[in-house]
Amino acid sequence: MTFRKYLVLAGVTVFSAAGDSLLARGMKQSGSVSPHDLSSLILTILNPWVVAGIVLLLAFFASYSSALSWADLTYVLPASSLGYVLVAFAGRFVFHEQISVTRWLGIALITAGVGFVAVGPSVTPKLERPEPSADAASQEVRS
Amino acid sequence: MRDAYAWVAIGVIVVASTTGDVLLSHAMKKVGDVSELWKQHGLLQVVNRVLTTPTFILGVMAFAVAFYSLLFGLSWGDLSLVAPASASLTFVSNAVAARIFLHERVGRRRWIAALLVAGGVALMAV
Numbered sequence: 541m542t543f544r545k546y547l548v549l550a551g552v553t554v555f556s557a558a559g560d561s562l563l564a565r566g567m568k569q570s571g572s573v574s575p576h577d578l579s580s581l582i583l584t585i586l587n588p589w590v591v592a593g594i595v596l597l598l599a600f601f602a603s604y605s606s607a608l609s610w611a612d613l614t615y616v617l618p619a620s621s622l623g624y625v626l627v628a629f630a631g632r633f634v635f636h637e638q639i640s641v642t643r644w645l646g647i648a649l650i651t652a653g654v655g656f657v658a659v660g661p662s663v664t665p666k667l668e669r670p671e672p673s674a675d676a677a678s679q680e681v682r683s
Numbered sequence: 684m685r686d687a688y689a690w691v692a693i694g695v696i697v698v699a700s701t702t703g704d705v706l707l708s709h710a711m712k713k714v715g716d717v718s719e720l721w722k723q724h725g726l727l728q729v730v731n732r733v734l735t736t737p738t739f740i741l742g743v744m745a746f747a748v749a750f751y752s753l754l755f756g757l758s759w760g761d762l763s764l765v766a767p768a769s770a771s772l773t774f775v776s777n778a779v780a781a782r783i784f785l786h787e788r789v790g791r792r793r794w795i796a797a798l799l800v801a802g803g804v805a806l807m808a809v
Contacts, residue, residue, distance in 0.1 A: 608711040649803030664788035
């Protein structure tokens with residue numbers, strides 16, 4: 541794992557958290573969207589929060605896809621879940637929201653889960669054609 | 684009855700987004716390390732290669748199905764049930780699907796991680 545790869549994983553986390561938050565904020569501002577009322581849909585799409593949210597979610601999809609080009613799905617997914625923790629911290633320290641004990645417990649579980657995966661290798665040899673594990677270890681060191 | 688509809692929506696979301704993740708992961712492994720490709724062939728070539736990979740397009744379509752079922756699910760059930768239940772279950776179903784379809788070595792470490800994250804996401808919504 542190089543520094544650049546950690547940056548891509550950080551991008552996955554930050555873009556998904558920020559994109560979701562901005563999109564949610566924009567959707568709340570513009571109210572509910574119904575399929576029968578096209579003008580409300582257009583108003584929603586033109587809302588600057590929604591536009592910013594969509595741009596960030598596209599950035600998320602790009603970094604997520606690029607992470608999947610060199611790491612296992614079961615490695616990238618827990619990393620992406622740190623976004624939930626980021627959103628909670630932003631709520632607590634930027635917007636001064638109260639965070640309940642169960643939410644703190646959820647944060648602890650997610651963080652522990654990510655820690656479990658992050659310690660291990662990002663790519664594992666496939667099951668079909670098992671390679672010696674020393675090979676995987678040396679690959680990890682080289683990258 | 685509304686609850687039953689909400690759980691049907693949750694089921695569809697979980698299946699569709701797991702399918703999307705597996706297809707996307709398969710596509711990107713086939714494309715190869717994009718940062719290496721970018722260095723060798725330039726960004727346009729990378730984008731072209733990704734967009735012409737059939738499983739990538741299928742994966743995006745599966746994500747679209749998941750997204751629209753989330754919208755339907757939200758109109759049938761509570762946001763506080765549908766969003767966390769589907770997100771949480773997806774972490775577990777993805778670990779199973781990655782083991783079966785992508786032949787990833789989901790070791791004890793990764794099973795524990797999937798379960799911890801799934802539990803954590805569920806708790807965050809309470």
